[in-house]
Amino acid sequence: MTTTTVLVADDHPLWLEALSADLAGRGFEVVGTAADGPSAVRRTQATRPDVLVLDLNLPGMRGDEVCQAISDLDTHVLILSASGEEADVLAAVKAGAMGYVVKSASSDEIVEAVVATARGEAVFTPGLAGLVLGEFRQMRQQAAPEATPVPELTARETEILRFVATGLTSKEIAAQLVISHRTVQNHVQNILGKLHLHNRVELTRFAFERGLGSVDDAQ
């Protein structure tokens, strides 16, 4: 197995250093660091890492703008945030981020999250699960009949999201529902996929309404 490449973007120098050192110590190859949004985008485009560990509050660009700007790359984005500004986290996840970890999580938890993100698994905190649950419900409530169809969660997906939101790990969920850990992960990824898809559809619609013609222009 080849080494996982990681780019770390954080405007806090001590934190950036500590996190890079931690990741390097666990066998990741840290291909670069960035201290602001625009350089995070540029360096991610230049180095195409497996994972971008992105601080939500970088100077220069919002977290969701960074995610949007690199959404055409294969790089998976893991959001790190100190303040856990809920709306900002949700915006970044809708814009394509695969997961979210609070900075107060232990070093092990963060490394684990990076490993999972590199594998393409969605990393949900209970808080993020609650936000996503709320987002799908709000989409359904606000859906106008003539608008684009709103993606809905299946009963199983809702059930799993509620378990995540009340602090169960995916292993615990698998045990509770008597399904495999892999199946739980698939469900979680589907949920994220629906959210991303909806976001792209909305963006396209927005672009057409404004006469921009193509999604690329909106980015």
Next chain:
Amino acid sequence: MNGSGPAVSATRTTGAESTSPISPILTAFSAGATWYRVLALFYVFWSVSRYSEHIIRPWLVATVFGVMTAWTIFSVISRRPSLWRVVVEVLIVCLGLIASGWVYPEAVRAGGVPTLTGIWAAASVLSAAVVGGPRLAVGAAAVIGAVDLLEPRINNSSTIEAVLQLLMVGLLFGWAVQVMRRLHEQLLAAAAVRERMAERERLNRVVHDGVLQTLAYIHRRGLQIGGEAAELGELAAEQERGLRALMVTSPALDRRPAQASGTARQKSEQRDVGADLMALAADRDRVEVVRPAGAVALPAHEATELRAAVAACLDNVEVHAGPQARAWVLVEDLGDEVVVTVRDDGVGLEEGRLAEAAEAGRLGAASSIRGRIEDLGGSASWTTTPGRGCTVTLTVPRPAGSLS
């Protein structure tokens, strides 16, 4: 508190600067005076032309009209009211008035003739009002009036009325300018306050983010170093949790005003269940509150009861679930009902123990939880597995008409 002093006065200064010569309102008043001056000029031409056969010094009329026309054109081209312009214009008016005494023969004058400045004179009073408010306007009107009254060659029976009208125009227009100027200043001050609040909020976020980040870093390094440093790290982690909880609890219902809209009365009685529970959990160590991005609004009574029920649930967790147990509180808004799930990962209970405990009278807390929720027309249910904690689901219907 002292720190805010200089900031306030600084904003005042900029506010005054932007009001000074050309705030939008003064510009509008000034434009009014300018166009009045143009129209008045044509009126004066017309009214004097009716007496053209009596005029004995055409060159004097031409000179006065030439100066007036030049001044009018100048004021249209360059619209910056200022004190020197008011003085010059009042001077032109006075000289024009005096000249008026020399352009008609005495016999015609006795019957009453239009002056060369006529209603054009009022333009200077309007300009004075824009520049200096009612005082300067009345002053200008008084000077012109004095010339009018004291020069016997132009003084006739209707002069006193004209002078009074000029004074009235000065007073009213000056007063209006003054009122509008004050309103505009208040508007600017209010905008400055809003801007300052937004800026402070933004700074707060930046500072908080930095502080939280540093606390998280201290926690992390402390744990790595171990020993006393680990204790420091724990302290930092505790502060971080406290600060984070404080940050997300402060703005109560303004998070999604669209959802919580309704009549003003109903809105004022709504509470955000998410923020309430966040505040409740803020001083509990191992509790995480999970909620949607927007406010979950319930009428105050329902929200208070729900909060009390959740508090009882969390107390139960603390007492029965074991020292290591963590708890999660999930808030969900299903539209017609609000669901709060309290789950812990504690020791749990054997199936049937709930009933036993109730019989033994040890389920006081649980029955009070159920009682509160059922009083609201909702339901409370428990599920538990030994070793896998306990989950309490509280469902509260949203009273009809309390939203939208």
